[in-house]
Amino acid sequence: MALTTASIEQTAPDQASLKAAAKLLSPAKWPERLISADDGLIWGACQGSGANPYRVVVDLSDLGAKCSCPSRKFPCKHALALMLLYGEGADDFLPGTVPDWVTEWLGRRRKTDTVPKDEIIGTGKSLADALKDDIPVPVDAKTQAQREAAKQKRAAATRQAITDGMADLERWIADQLRTGLSDLLGDLTPRCRRIAARLVDAKAGTLAARIDGIPARVLGLPQGDRADAVIAELGKLVILSRAWGDGVAADPSVRREITGAEPRDALLANTETVRQTGLWEVLATREETRRDNLIARSTWLLALDGGHRFALLQDFFPASTGRQGAAFSLGEQFHAEMAFYPSAHPLRAQIVERRPREGLRHWPEISPATDVLKSFAAALAHEPWLLELPILLPQGRVAEAGSTPWWSGDHDTALPLLSETVDLSLCGAEIQSAAVLWNGHRASLLAAQTNLGRFHADG
Structure with missing residues (x-):
């Protein structure tokens, strides 16, 4: 028609x-x-x-x-x-x-x-x-100068508010360590909420949301892992705070962790933005309802033909609108051009252009002798405040040791897995390759390519 x-x-x-x-x-x-x-x-x-x-x-x-x-x-x-x-x-x-x-x-x-x-x-x-284009109202030079001065004043006030908030955060961390980890773990949720609320007032909303998520990340671990995990969380916050004080303008990834990502139009207009065109597969989608009444949706993609191995798409929408339909199907493969946000270890991205694809291609082959944690260590060397990173594992198996499931490779390499991300049907299956999120303590299984077909963890 x-x-x-x-x-x-x-x-x-x-x-x-x-x-x-x-x-x-x-x-x-x-x-x-x-x-x-x-x-x-x-x-x-x-x-x-x-x-x-x-x-x-x-x-x-x-x-x-x-x-x-x-x-x-x-x-x-x-x-x-x-x-x-x-x-x-x-x-x-x-x-x-x-x-x-x-x-x-x-x-x-x-x-x-x-x-x-x-x-x-x-x-x-x-x-x-x-x-029709809106007819612009002429602005004289004096008015333009006043607007620019006001803009710079607001930006300076925001930077100072964040700097004060970082100092407040470091004092809070020192207080938590002084009173002891046992007291902190016993009162973790309300303590994190209080400092997060102060950081929202300090214009550091993204960092506040990260701190709000600490109780879920730490208390979801086995009892024996929690003390080490909370120490790691607090240490990363101190590093991030010091990175802000050492020069935020030089590192956009620091700003992104504290105040939020730059707009899509600015990302695409940046001539230094890293772009990658190729075939991608949707590994997993995770949703989290935050205390600021936003639903955060993360979608992990795997590159099937070289370049940066993974891409992370993040979206936010009001919880009041209800659950939004997913933009992708698990296991879906499509051609796309990705624009990666500036970072020493590019991961978060935006889709520039996307085209469908018929049929499925296998994942890239990974040598059994691969040092599976090498990429994680390299990323932490550049951005030590990272919470987790996707890793592609070579051939192996999933087995249970006590109440803990493990991924075990062919070269005496093993990683503990979060049990809620593992389907028991994978135990005994031949895993040709697996994609996981590794946080330094446990791995969350995103997807696996097995002799029984593709497996994708529920979001």
């Missing part, structure tokens, strides 16, 4: 939605645009401010639409933008197999006779007006 400007204008809920959709017409914001074999459906992935793009589908027979964004407008700006892109050039949409999430939506929805008629006019909504 051909889409006309009039039909899209009629479908839009209001002029504001059309204007918002007009700002999403850049191909860079759409890493994926596809069309069904019968030309009846179009769907795609629209990159928002988070790591995981929104999934959008439009039924061309009646312009029914579905999007994973939390907007209450229907259709939302992402669906309208997908219609506009299709109207501008259907040839830019690649043929694709209808994915399961689209099929499920089709099965639930009821067709309606809502196809806009081109002869309907006078809707009060105009794409031409939406595409």
Whole structure:
């Protein structure tokens, strides 16, 4: 079905939605645009401010639409933008197999006779007006200088607030060690919450969320591991605090750990951003509800054809909107260009462009003699505040020793595993390769390639 400007204008809920959709017409914001074999459906992935793009589908027979964004407008700006892109050039949409999430939506929805008629006019909504650039208000040199001075003053105040917060954090750590680890572990959750709240006031929200997560990470370990784990957590916080004091401008990874990541547009505009194009597999997705009422979603990807071995996509959305549909399926493989955030050990990334792939490729081969912890040690040498790192393990087996499951390699190498990430069916299976998150104490199994097929741990 051909889409006309009039039909899209009629479908839009209001002029504001059309204007918002007009700002999403850049191909860079759409890493994926596809069309069904019968030309009846179009769907795609629209990159928002988070790591995981929104999934959008439009039924061309009646312009029914579905999007994973939390907007209450229907259709939302992402669906309208997908219609506009299709109207501008259907040839830019690649043929694709209808994915399961689209099929499920089709099965639930009821067709309606809502196809806009081109002869309907006078809707009060105009794409031409939406595409008009806002006329900038002239700013004189004096006003511009005042704005720049105010901006620098705010930035200086923020830096000072964070610096004061780091000093407060180090005093808090010293107090915890002075009173003893036993008292700290017995009162870990409320103590961490109190210092985290102070760091939020100090403009260090990302660091506050990290400290809020300490009780879950430490108390989830066996009793005998907790003292060492909490010492490691506090030590990494001191190192991070000192790194801030030694010169934040020189290390963007320090800022990222304390105040948050730079915007996507800034990342893509940076000429020094490391990019990697290739085939990727979705290993695992983890979600965590934070105390600031945000749900943090982490998606781990494995590179199947060289370059940086792993990529981490992180997204955040309000808990009040409910669980959002996953942007990826476990085990899914796709071609994509990744842009990695600046770091001495690049890992966190954003998808620049994404294309589907049919069939599955095996994981890269890992020599049985590989030093599995070498990459972890190398990363800590550059960024000692890291909490965990993905590692690809060579051939081995999973076995239980007492109540603890272990991965055991062929060269007398073994790593203890977090039991909640291990399916007992893996015990005895021939593991050709496994991807884990190693935190220095235990490994969380993300996925494994076995003689029984692929295994992916639940998020």
